[in-house]
Amino acid sequence: MKTPREILLARHRAAVPQLDAIRRSVVAELNRPATREQNFLASLVAGLRNGCNPLWRELVWPCRRVWTGLAVVWILILAVNFSQRDRTSAALVKSTPTAGMMMTFSDQQKMLNELFADRSLPAEAERPRIFSPKPRTEAANFLTA
């Protein structure tokens, strides 16, 4: 009398030598340094994925609508920002100043400088007047008389 498991295993026991050979070859392959590195990287990635899964489940998934809304808003902001940046850069590229324009610009600049120049201080400090007393009129008459 046998259990179904025993029957199933007994029926395929003839495959054991082949399975042993497969097992040995796989284990030998695992021993190779290159395979070890690959497996290490794969397990690292899997470990990271495992680490991220709880975050995703507990932090992101429960309020996914909020996160989606925030993402949409950010995408819109970025889109507007990029579109405006493109426009200004295009305008900069298109305008090539001519000589006349440059002259007008320099004139305007000069005028602006004059207009906005600081008037609180005199351009040049006034020289102090040297006091030289002159003879009064009577005195002068007296002297001449």
Next chain:
Amino acid sequence: MPEVADIEHLPVPQARAGEPAAWDALFRRYQLPLYVYVFELVRDEQAALDLVQETFIASARHLGSLREDHKFGSWLFGIAHQKCIQRWRQRKEILLDEIPELPDDGESGPDDRLIQREQEAEFMNLLNQLPPPQRTVLLLHYLEDFPIEEIARITETQPGTVKSRLHYAKRALRKLLETKNENAA
């Protein structure tokens, strides 16, 4: 099931550390049940051997994705199951037909009994007559005595579906065995 009892002592942490001896022990423990499972699904000896080899390689590569070490067995069978499905898809075979769910009425199946030597061949024939979804859950149940939840995870179905498939499969087997016995008497 003496070989099923040693699941607690599987050297999964050592295998995770890359010890070849641990991998050897793990593969040795599961190679035959895994082969039986794969063979009974694909019915091709060479293909079954190839799939077992692919399963071993994939398990060594992706052991990092296994969260609970004591579920190594069901995880390994899950990889093998996926490999079988891939093969089915390549060959465009029909693999899963939906079966309506039934509440478990607590009937005992043929796994609760011992099967007489004369009935062994009959048992295998009857098992092969079952549709693939029923055969799959029955094999997992017989070979490793996996609980319903783990069979559901391996086959990527709902536990209720597994339960009903198991129920149908056991009932079908029992009926077939009884009919054979009556005919023999």
